Amino acid sequence: VRVPSGHYSSKHFFFFFDNSPSQLFLDDARIKNFTSCFKERKFLEFFFKRIRPNDITAETSAHYRDHFPFVSLCGRERNFIRCDDVPAVFTHVFREGGGERLCYGHAGDALSVPWEPARVCMFPASGRVYHPAPERYGSVGLIRSRLAIELSKDFSFGNGEEQPPTHFCWNGTTHELDTEWWKSTYINQRGEVLE
Template sequence: MARIFQRRCYTQGQYDGKFREYFYFINHEGMLFLEDSRMKNFTSAYKGIRRIFLNFFYKKLRFNETKRFEEFPYISHCGRERNYLKCDDRPIVYTQLSEDRKSLRVGQSDIFHEFQPSRLFMKESGRLYHPAPFADFALLRDKLGDQLHPRFEFDAHGFPVKFRHWNGHLVELERVRK
């Protein structure tokens, strides 16, 4: 209810004298939206022909240390633009496993990071995570987690402790909740 009465203190594309500023949101499925989009669904997400932008956006993603718009904890400097970002869970969301099963795709970009099954872990929320080069770890999209689920062995508390690799051998997970 309080969110209804919140006022935005920014305007998309505003100019601060040096930079044009834009404000984005990433959901738990790895879709990137303009923050003030009313409908945040597949049709309004950045994808497809905008991959060049997405690739650049993710490569430049950092913590927001500008002291501006602190409700947006991340920023991506793209030339004369500042792209502020807040997220549903994590700023990096892995959305897909590569065909060779050796890397994970970042959002809807063309960027892939090495897949290390032994480093997967699950939080109490039931969401699955994997290390990432930025912000320590990334969220795995629910659909990707569902795809990997049959390969896990779980402890008595329901947390994954081992992962069955495609070559058949069982891998101990490094970070196991007890």
């Protein structure tokens, strides 16, 4: 990679995040499966805590923005990331104290957000289920397929099955779903439609 004059030298690495199994790979890995993905929890925690949208103003970053919409910064190192959907994939819900949290990044419970059952959002066209995530991930995270299938059993479709669910039952409580929160997220910015 050629760095334009006037910019300090930095190393660039390219990653691919596969949303389906929620695995991180070097982008140029020929075979992408469990044996070639990154699995070390401390590394994954470090990497995911530094992700943000690739809006760096340096000329080199602008060149990669279309193909690698996210970047994880580590000093002078630039880890450019492309993904099927979004870089945060929620894997499981766990109890902590009096509340529940939703984990992501395969870093155990080290990476999590408060679980908000009323803010689960399912897109009928794709079947994908989303939940709010930290802003650095575009304010939205995908719920892993295995977990989404379990959660979808408790959706109610008050406007018909061709429309997004209107209610979600969690631990015996029925929540009216907020279908507006996702409009300020990365998935809306790229043109996704809920209906």
